[in-house]
Amino acid sequence: MKKLRRKVYMAAGYNTISLGTGRSEFNPKKPRPGIEHYIKEAGQETLKQIGGAKNVDEGAIGNFxxxxxxKQGNLPGLIPMIDDGLQWKPCTRTEGAxxxxxxxxxxxxxxxxAETADxxxxxxxxxxxxxxxxxxxxxxxxxxWFQKRKDGHAYFFPGQFSNRAGAYYEKYGMEYTRKGFKKWFKNAIENARLCPTAQEYENKVEDLDTLYDKMKLNGKAFVDNLSVLDCxxxxxxxxxxxxCSEEGLKKIGIAKEDAVEIIGWGQVERNVTLDPPDLTELTTIKKAAKxxxxxxxxxxxxxxxxxTHDCFSIAGILATEALGFAERGKGAQFVADGNTSRDGKIPMNTTGGLIGWGHPTGGTGVHQAVTIWEQLTGKAGEAQIEIPKDRPYGMTINMGGDDITVVAIVYKRG
Amino acid sequence: MKYDERLQNVTVLGAAGKMGSGILLLTAVEMADLSLKPENKSKTFVLNAMDVSPEGLAGLMSYLKAQVQKLAEKKTVLLRKVYADRKDLIENREIIDQYIFDVLNIVRPVTKLEAAYDSNLIFEAVSENKDLKVKLLSQIDKNNKNKPWFFTNTSSVPINIIDNETGLEGRILGFHFYNPPAIQKLVELITTDDTDKEMTEFALEYAKKLKKIIVPSNDFAGFIGNGHFMRDALHGISEVENLTKEMSFAEALYSVNKITQDFLVRPMGIFQLVDYVGIDVVKFIMNVMNPFHDDEDLHSSLLDKMIELEVKGGQNSNGSQKDGFLKYEKGKPVAIFDPEKKEYVEINSFNEKCDKIIGNIPDTKVSWKSIIRNRKKDEVLKDFFNTLKTMDTKGAKLAVKYGSRSKEIGKKLVADNVAHNEDDVNTVMLTGFFHAYGPVNEYFA
Known part of the structure; x- marks a missing residue:
């Protein structure tokens, strides 16, 4: 393990609901809460767990x-909105899609x-x-890359990942691959049903396999190689x-067992103006995870x-390969066999991931950290999986764009 | 003249009306799509939206913009290909906005008939008044050197009569859209022995491009759709009159409306449908049809009375329902008009009593909405109607009688040679009226 100059922890996580199609609260024709509502709710609920805003040294806000x-910029200014006690404190906004x-x-x-904040x-x-x-x-x-937008698909990102799926089909077979996708989708919905904040929490479809099979690919209305259930x-x-630091944990009155320790990470960037070197590999994720x-x-x-960042089912499959759980071309089998299911060898996306829980783009990285924190500290409620004593580790992989900006973080029960 | 050329200059008469605006929308989109074909880029396409109402035309343009936007949002994948050579259009929004402009740019809102003098094709969708139609069409034809083709949207006037009175010599056919034209799949195509064959072929191609289902109807007043609807409505009115012997008018009308919707599993009750079409329009259509039917009287004094009291139904320009036999709040019926008292009676002041009298439907899970897309629709309906026939309630009995009458009307349309066959009758009711099953069926005797 790389020696860090001091220990770093995360604690006191909170997720709002993921609002959108699937939630009964969602009605596209009616006005909905704005950004301020979500930021306040999440921020205030976290502050409640740490003894209030007075204990905060600094704020960071991620948004795409x-x-x-x-139509809102200057986003660091939204942190002091959470609580008056945050007024005049340093705040930063980060963007990496x-x-x-x-x-x-x-x-x-x-x-x-850097010891500038606890x-x-x-x-x-x-x-x-x-x-x-x-x-x-x-x-x-x-x-x-904006210069490629003109030639891209109307649904640009589904188009990019449809191309990846198409390349994978070509190499390893379409029917075989889609079995893996189907299982990935099914896991996502079944896990989301265990998490009250998930967008698919209320999904009541009994036969998810049939639902998936019935959804035919239609390149005229959407993309060639993925259906909306893959998205x-x-x-x-x-x-x-x-x-926070160890001192920080003490200051906010949270015991180590209620926190997770950050024991490693990889932050890797790929040139956004270039096409991926290999459509059937998530090269940046591979490097970051390593x-x-x-x-x-x-x-x-x-x-x-x-x-893991399953913006599309193909990204989930490719991640199992990039991480090294499956050889090239065997990821679809690995998933289809149930290895990533909640009772499998390596449970992935235990509250539904981006397909089941939801994908508030700029918020997803934090949502992933909150989920791992919940699982490792036994706070995941109905979605709780068993964390073996000899394997007290979790990992998040957050990806911006088509394998461009990637951050992988390793957590250990505190 | 080829298809594209024919559609280079078109006029829609009555373009701001309920039917006209839909026809205009569909035609504008078809013409814009033609104009965007590489081989047509140097050509100008003109669609005159002619209407006597400037206010109506202003509303029409807003309607068009909103509808074209929705359409463009659905076909953006295709539009990106259409505008592939336009380097300035990068994002979906830019492409969609350009398409909206390109469609609207074809449309010329006009209030003067002269605009139609250069057209090759004229859609007629003015009010259901034969003399007005004849007057407008004659005037255009007299002044138009192109020997234009005329497509009339009449739902009841025989085409041969308009043809004879205008002297068009076969340059007219019935192209009857259903309301709303942008949504209902059905077009009744009415030709006569004199109809220009080339024009009929064009009509079939045009319908296909619009993704419409064509049902040919013979040239009898009312054709298939209204031939069924008018008689079906008259049956409903006579059942209301029967029921008023034992209950108030409002209660009777409520009951028949409910039975025709819930017990017959239709998208709306018969009186809601009359309101939707417009009580005045229904009366007009009956007036047109009646002289051609010696063996029956297609007339209702109840409709006369409603119109006399100026309770007419129909729709507002934004598509919302006007009050008629029923009063609507947010599209839902809340009261029934009593022509004696000349006021609306709140449904919730009597519905419990009525519901008790008519009884329950065989299966509360079965509704038009629940079965319309159900693949096992036939089985569900068979069970539903079989149970209905064994029930001894007032509602069940009236419903069975109603279903049988509807079937009788359907068969008569074939026997009278209005429709070519029973399937055509059923297709009209399925695709023009959105019924879940055709009137000529195995459910009713």
Whole structure:
């Protein structure tokens, strides 16, 4: 394990609901809460767990596209809105597309390591249902290289990952691959049903296999190689957690067993103007995960659970390969065999992930950290999985764009 | 003249009306799509939206914009290909906005008939008044050198009569959309022995491009759709009159409306449908049809009375329902008009009593909404109606009688040679009226 100059912890996590299609509260024709509602709810609930705003040294807020979805910039200024006690404290906004949330965590971790802060309130959010999906696609396309937008698909990112799925089909077979996708989708919904904040929490479809099989691919209306069931959701949500030092933990009155320790990470960037080197590999994720595990001094076999960035089912499958659980081309089988299910070898996305819980783009990285914190500290409620004593580790993988900005973090029960 | 050329200059008469606006929308989109084809880029496409109401035309443009936007949002994948050579259009929003502009840019809102003098094709969707139709069409044809084709949206006037009175010599056919034209899949196509064959072929191609289902109807006043609807409505009115011997008018009308919706598993009750179409329009259609039917009287003094009291139903320009036999709040019936008292009676002041008298439906889980997309619809309906026939309640008995009458009307349309066959009658009711099952069925005797 790479020696850090001081220990870094996370604690006091909170997720708002993920609002969007699937939730009974959601009605596209009626006005919905704005960004302020989500940021306040998540921030205030975290503050309640740490003895209030007075204990916070610094704020970090992760968001992708509020300037377009909500016509709001200058986002650090929204942190003091959470509580008067945060007024005049240093705050930072991070942006790295869908990895914006993990970048906020990194910002907090680096402040703690730099010893300029002991407690950093970290928030991630996105409120995307301000426009229809066809326009949401325009905004999210900003995670790619703009000069390629003109030739891209109307649904730009589904188009990018449809190309990846197509390449995988070609190499390893379509029917075989889609069996893996189907299982990934089924796991996502079944896990989401155990988590009251999840967007698919109320999903009551009895036969998910048939639902998946019935949803035919239709390149005329959507993309060629994926159906909407292979895609993450359009979501409104925020998550918050504190990043703190050992002293910070004491200051906020949280016992170590109620916190997780950060024991390693990998933060890797790929040139956004270039196409991926290999459509059937998530190269950046592979590098980030390796760095994270190496720095933590553990292997994938030590992990009890992983939250991975399944913006599309193909990204979930490819992640199992990038992490090294399956050989190239065997990820679909690995998933289809139930290895990533909640009772499998390595439970992934135990509250539904981006397909089941939801994908508030700039908030997802923080949501993933909150989920791992809940699982490792036994606070996951009905969604709780068993964490073996000899494997007290979890990992998050947060990806921005098509394998561009990636942050992998390794957590240990505190 | 080829298809694209024919559609280079078109006029819709009555374009701001309920039917006209839908026809205009569909035609504008079809013409815009033609204009965007590479081979047509140097050509100008013109669609005159002619209406006597400037206010109506202003509303029409807002309606068009909103509808074209929705359509463009659904076909953005295709539109990105259409505008692939436009380097300035990058985001979906830019492409959608351009498409809206390109469709609206074809449309010329006009109040003067002269605009139609250069058209190759004229859609007629003015009010259901034969003399008005004849007057407008004659005037256009006299001044138009192109020997234009005329498509009339009449739902009742025989085409041969308009043809004879205008002297068009076969350059007219019935192209009857159902309301709302942008949504209902059905078009009744009415031709006569004199109809220009090339024009009929064009009509079939045009319908196909609009993704419409064509049902050919013979040239009898009312054609298939209204041939069924008018008689079905008259049966409903006579049942209301029977029921008033034992209950108030409002209660009787409420009961028949409920039976026709819930017990017959239809999208709306018969009186709600009359309100939707407009009480005045229904009366007009009956007036047009009646002289052609010696063996029956297609007339209702109840409709006369409602119109005399100026209670007409129909829709507001924003598509919301106007009050008629029923009073609506947010689209839902809340009261029934009593023509004697000349006021609306709140439904919740008597519905419990009525519901008790008519009884329950065989299965509360079965409704038009629940079965319309159910693949096992036939089985569900068979069970439902079989049980209905064994029930001894007033509602069940009236419903069975109603279903049998509907079947009788359907068969008569074939016997009278209005429809070519029973399937055509059923297709009209399924696709033009959105019924879940056709009137000629095995459920009713």
């Amino acid at each position: 596209m509020a300037p377009r979805f909500n 869908c990895a914006s949330g993990a970048l906020a965590l990194m910002s907090g971790m680096k402040s703690v390591l 407690v950093v309130l970290t928030v991630g959010f996105e409120v995307q249902n301000t426009m229809k999906a066809i326009y949401v696609a325009d905004v999210l396309a900003g995670a790619g 993450s959701k359009v979501s409104d949500a925020a998550s918050a957690i504190v990043v 760095e994270a595990l190496d720095s933590a001094g553990i292997t994938i076999n030590d992990l009890a659970t992983i939250e």
